[in-house]
Amino acid sequence: MTHHDRVRVAPTSETATAPSTHPDSSSEVGADLQQVLVDLLDLGLLAKQVHWNVVGPRFRALHLQLDEITLAVRLQADAVAERAVTVGVAPDGRAATVSAGSRLMAAVPDGMPAGAIQDGVAIELVNTMLTRAIDGLRAAITSTAACDPVTEDLLIGVSAELEKQRWMLIASR
Numbered sequence: 305m306t307h308h309d310r311v312r313v314a315p316t317s318e319t320a321t322a323p324s325t326h327p328d329s330s331s332e333v334g335a336d337l338q339q340v341l342v343d344l345l346d347l348g349l350l351a352k353q354v355h356w357n358v359v360g361p362r363f364r365a366l367h368l369q370l371d372e373i374t375l376a377v378r379l380q381a382d383a384v385a386e387r388a389v390t391v392g393v394a395p396d397g398r399a400a401t402v403s404a405g406s407r408l409m410a411a412v413p414d415g416m417p418a419g420a421i422q423d424g425v426a427i428e429l430v431n432t433m434l435t436r437a438i439d440g441l442r443a444a445i446t447s448t449a450a451c452d453p454v455t456e457d458l459l460i461g462v463s464a465e466l467e468k469q470r471w472m473l474i475a476s477r
């Protein structure tokens with residue numbers, strides 16, 4: 305390393321140690337991230353449930369598409385959980401926490417059916433759950449905008465991915 309390099313490195317590491325959010329807002333941002341996390345973890349589980357149980361003429365396309373949705377949702381959930389740690393809040397992805405905290409089933413009054421699910425019903429169920437998750441993300445985007453634009457930016461990316469998945473799902477109606 306030359307002397308010149310050292311001179312350039314010093315300000316960068318000072319910037320890296322700066323707080324990522326206003327200290328008073330970390331718990332609020334963490335609560336938003338935790339709520340989004342449990343919704344996404346639940347969505348990943350429910351998408352797999354439909355992946356396994358879908359039947360009908362559109363089985364093949366939906367079976368494959370639901371795995372793409374599951375993968376996308378799990379990657380986004382990981383990013384959300386790691387953002388929570390970054391702002392100093394421990395993410396909780398335990399099954400009991402997800403079960404108690406997810407808001408997705410509130411959008412499906414009869415709950416997720418056990419057993420086989422007809423393809424048309426499967427599309428509507430997953431569309432409803434994706435929409436509920438997106439609504440939650442939009443609310444979290446609004447509430448984090450003022451106190452932590454970095455979390456806001458992350459959540460905008462998560463919502464964009466879910467909205468894209470929803471488009472591809474309902475295009476096959």
Ligand SMILES: [Fe+2]
Nearest residue numbers: 355356367371
């Ligand atoms: Fe599979």
